[in-house]
Amino acid sequence: MLQGEQAYLDLCKLILEEGHKKEDRTGTGTYSVFGHQMRFDLNEGFPLLTTKKVNFRLIASELLWFIKGDTNIKYLLENNNNIWNEWAFERWVASEDYNGPDMTDFGLRSLQDEEFNMEYKKQMDIFKERILHDDAFAKKYGDLGFVYGKQWRKWETKTGEAIDQLKNVIESIRTNPDSRRHIVSAWNPEDIPFMALPPCHTLFQFYVAxxxxxxxxxxxxxxxxxxxxxxxxxxxxxxxxxAHECGLEVGEFVHTIGDAHIYSNHVEQVKTQLKRETRPLPKLKLKSDKQSVFDFELSDFELVDYNPHPAIKAPIAV
Known part of the structure; x- marks a missing residue:
């Protein structure tokens, strides 16, 4: 079984060499393999890639957003995190309230037309400012609905009750560590039609040994x-x-992917990354004496000895 950062790089090589060329909902096109697994021993270091710089702050703020059960991008924007903007922006420009220039297929058009790209950035800046400073607008167009935070913390039942899956799984780990039911699911079939983006990471399970x-x-x-x-x-x-809250050490993170793909407009970036040598993984330090997962903030995390190669930019497919 492939391990660590090399496992990730080997997946990239596999897709480039053996991936099936497929169309996708974004119109970009991908190279894809189906059914792949990687393992990361968390005692060997924190698995943040070193062959390109990856922004840990964005990762941590997004995770805290999920943990809080929040679904509005306002929290992310307040923490200078823009990774969910496009899905909220898409809803706004498709609405009757939007009266700016045509933003149809803005993801692809912004890559192909520099003049359009400048206008797109202008409209996105307007959108972000309104999310941050207009509460009514943020409530209407900043909320992504039934995405991860909602499913993790407030899964709605047919009787109208809410299930806090994350809280429940932590209690299950603490009280019945050998259970095979330490599971949180984000894939709620009833809610899929109303989601800005159906969950990509659909289900996770914990294991204590x-x-x-x-x-x-x-x-x-x-x-x-x-x-x-x-x-x-x-x-x-x-x-x-x-693990910290439950008084346990960390073991492995096992990552199983269904459709593992590289977008056709990311191929050259991947080839650049594959030419680079891996470096030692950083260490994660929790700077706070807080115990509950639900109490942590960004300032409580520190990444020690992260020395990656430079970042490699690539367009996001929306």
Missing amino acids: DGKLSCQLYQRSGDVFLGVPFNIASYALLTHLI
């Missing part, structure tokens, strides 16, 4: 260049936090 907490994620769809490095680090951080 020898005083260590391990986590396995099943991800239905993985953007291997841009998204998967974030997913690896995010669930590694979640495992650290829950």
Whole structure:
């Protein structure tokens, strides 16, 4: 079984060499393999890629957003995190309230037309300012609805009750560590039609053995260049936090992906990354004496000895 950062790089090589060329909902096109697993021993270091710089602050603030059960991008923007903007922006420009220039297919058009790209950035800046400073607008267009935070913390039943899956799984780990039911699901079939983006990381499960907490994620769809490095680090951080609360050491993060793909406009970036040598992984330090997962803030995390190669930019497919 492939291990660590090299496992990620080998997945990139596999897709480039053997991936099936497929169309996708964004119109970009991908190279794809189906059914792949990687393992990361969290005692060997925090699995943040070193072959390109990955922004830990964005990962941590997004995870805290999920943990809080928040679904509005206002919290993310307040923490200078823009990774969910496009999905909220898409709803606004498709609404009757929007009266600016045509933003149809803005993701692709911004890559192909520099004049359009400048206008798109202008409209996005207007959108972000309104989210940050207009509460009514933020409530209407900043909320992404039934996404991860909602499913993790407030899963709605047919009787109208809410299930706090994350709180329940932590209690289950503490009181019945050998259970095979330490599971949180984000895939709620009833809510899929109303989601800005149906969950890519659909289900995760915890496992306790020898005083260590391990986590396995099943991800239905993985953007291997841009998204998967974030997913690896995010669930590694979640495992650290829950292990800390439950008085356990960390074990492994196991990452199982259904459709693992590289977008056609990321191929050259991936080839650049594969030419680089891996470096020692950083260490995660929790700077606070807080115990509960639900109490942590960004300032409580410190990444020690992170010395990656430079970042590699690539467009996001929306």
